Amino acid sequence: MGELATEKHVRYILSVEKRKDNFESVVMEHLRMSGAYWGLTALDLLGKLDTVDVDEAISWLLSCQHESGGFGGNVGHDPHILYTLSAVQVLALFDKMDVIDVDKVTNYIVNLQNEDGSFSGDMWGEVDTRFSYIAICCLSILHRLDKINVEKAVKYIISCKNMDGGFGCTPGGESHAGQIFCCVGALAITGSLDLVDKDLLGWWLCERQVKSGGLNGRPEKLPDVCYSWWVLSSLTMIDRVHWISKEKLIKFIIDCQDTENGGISDRPDDAVDIFHTFFGVAGLSLLEYPGVKPIDPAYALPVDVVNRIFFTK
């Protein structure tokens, strides 16, 4: 088996951050905030966050914030809960929460909770359990979880639970590994994992591992590196990660590297991108791959960052 091409990935991530001219980066322009979170977290997991110009990153980040307190995906784009979490996660990485008005960001999120406990993504009212996770994760990082109705939020998530033990976007929605990560993550952060049927969900999740060793996101779908994160983190949170073969998954992720130019792709020999590079590295982190810092399965931030948030006075 090959090894993780750490140096190449670091160079790749740094180059993506700078490149703004190719078609890919123009199409992804509206979600650059999430791109920043993926890239910077991957760098931190690889021990190379110090290669980044913090001040430059933060001043750009702040230029994406709106009067409402929410963040847009890039300068000029509307605020959305998705990018608000990414921004807060980046600030947590840099330990720079003091540059924002925490109460203002909190207000933005609090106002997105609906009567039934669910969350909208922004003022236009799209409801999805992804946004429940984002709200809960973000407020928890900001030490403001008490500002929303947690009980109702949990109840809504549970109303999205399916016959296979997984969770969908809204009640009745099909289980999907990404959605399961969101729901299990939200339940983990609110101390509600007793409401998950761990053995049932664990079986569904561990059956995502296919012959090649990779994980898919739903039954009878192709394996994909990004599910290394969604499935693994969920299995880790419910203490069932031993139900899959770690060795085979490590091999699959390693096989998806571009060993020449750096970066990780969805499947072997596909084109790499920052999204799959992050999820590949994060997956290896959960697999305790040597040389990669441990990541927290619920907050999707390095463990030392999360511990700093909760265990320093």
Place this chain on the structure above:
Amino acid sequence: MHGRPRKALKQEDEAALSAKAEKLRSLQALFLANHHNSIYSKEALDVSAKLLEVNPECYTAWNYRKLAVQHLLSNSDSDPHVIFQDELKLVEIALRKNFKSYGAWHHRKWVLSKGHSSIGHEMRLLNGFQKADPRNFHAWNYRRFVAELMKRSDEDELKYTEEVIGANFSNYSAWHNRSVLLSNLLKKKAEGYFPKENFLEEEFEHVHNAIFTDPDDQSGWFYHLWLIDQTVKTDAPLLVSSWPSHGSRITLIGDNNLRGCGLSLLNGTLLGTGTLPIILDFNQAVEGINSSTVAIESELLKEELIWKPLSMNNSNTAKVWVVYLNLGNMELLPSKAYSVQIKVGHSKGIAFSNGNHYSDPSQISFKVLVQTASAEPAEGQGGKRTTWKDTNFHKIDHFQESDAILSADNNPHIPTTSNWCSEEIAEEITKFRDLLSEYDCKIGKLTLARLLTALDLLSSHHDGRKSNTEEVLQLYTDLMKLDPTHSLYYKDKHSLISLKRITSTRDSLLPYCYHYKDATETITGYVCLRLQSLSLSRMGSIENLLWVQMLDLSHNELQSIEGLEGMQLLSCLNLSHNKIRSFTALVPLKLVKSLKVLNISNNELGSHLIDTTRYLCPSPVSHTEEFAWERFEILAGSVSATNFWEAFLIFGSLELTELNITGNAVADENFRSFLVKVLPTLKWLDDEELS
């Protein structure tokens, strides 16, 4: 980016792409300028439309379209129908470009919810989309939205899933939707769907077609498991076990005046606290256990009792509930039998979290006797150290009446299940045996194992049937070889069944029960359950182990002790030579207040970077426990909380007298001195007697 090959582009392609990028960039710039200046002219709208046609993921552009719609509607001579029609057209184009665009789907919902567009077209559009990609979950979500909007019946939608499955059974999304629709119909008690017997038989037939056609296709697997669960599950909570059990006699040993702290259960456990736990174990987590739903009648009862849920996260639901009868200040007469009666569920209130109520009022009666202690004070006192050597254990030939042993066969609570369930399960067993005779496959074996387990559960209520445990164990052993990727899943199941077998009767338990001889060679009367070296990877059957005070689980493969909190009498626990990876995995012990002796030597504490029980343990990261900074700082001094918080959270609330932690990566001098401070009750740490 998904499914795009990794290869360098040809020069002309590169140039074309670069031109495309330039065009898109200027389109985006133009659009953002319009958006920021609130320009909603026809030209401006065209820019946003063009942008979304190329890049439907640009969420800000969808927001802009909504603002534009609102602006246009405010114009008095506008025709809402036309305005919304344009939006629907744009969404359709965008979806053809990217079928998975959240923004496009939501825009369509937003338009429809305004009520100016006909929904008739939506089903036709969806049928086309869903034919092209029958697994697209956005389309399925949208379909549920439209069906509700046009008040299409669940029965009609059920027919649609039948058509889809008929065309190709390999459609997990359709099976999923079937489970949703059937659950709805069942909940509504719709005609033909209630009681569930009415449809389950047919559904089994249905899913057999899928599984038996291609056993390796997962589409029907989870649906089939759901059907098994629907068949065997009880709707109402059941009390599966209690301690003391019905009809039992509990002997307490007291000192001469039988007052105060001299009281102990058997030897040792309750010494000092003078309390007697009463434990109720249900089939699933319940809420509403209190002094009105569970009435205790006894002359031993002097005050109102408060039931406590054994829950890890301070929730008010739990599978196991406990109450402590305080006998410490009572004058008890020797050789008198004090009777205690517990009436469970005679008044309403015990319920599952889904609201289903306990409906099987039952009574547990037991007697408490007090004996004067004849000899020296009990175990755990006076510096005697617990040792787990084989020579300290004495085989038991037969149980004494005073041994308060519990096993599955003396759990008195027999739920009544209909014959239909057992027959249905038996029929499924036949079908899957047939399948396996033709094709050796993992889902066949796994399903058979589950069905046999279910049948055993059902028929334990009808005595006399032979149990299938041996066959189930063999199936799981086979599966470990057949499907090595998931071997530890099968191993966990194997462990659970092994424990079920061991704890099923008093006779099956006997070979694992020993009397403990302490250092002075006195047989203490302790019954120790020794489950060592059984390659157990998972604990289970706790409902049959509520009586255990001394437990040897050493030399197994446990990485979790989930469920152990139910053992409220546990005083000595040996977990040495297991695979415990982190302190948070020991969290069940926080609820076992009687625990004095713990051996966790030779585990994997400190060897792992990732903690798989981090979120199953109450802590600040899950908002289930505040960090006791003040106490931590007093005890730990300058030690950083980020290093020791897990150990502090666990040991900070235990009152151990003996702890062995050698053979773990974490156990250096620094950590040992921390432990001594956190555990002031400690008399022995590792092999060293503390002064």
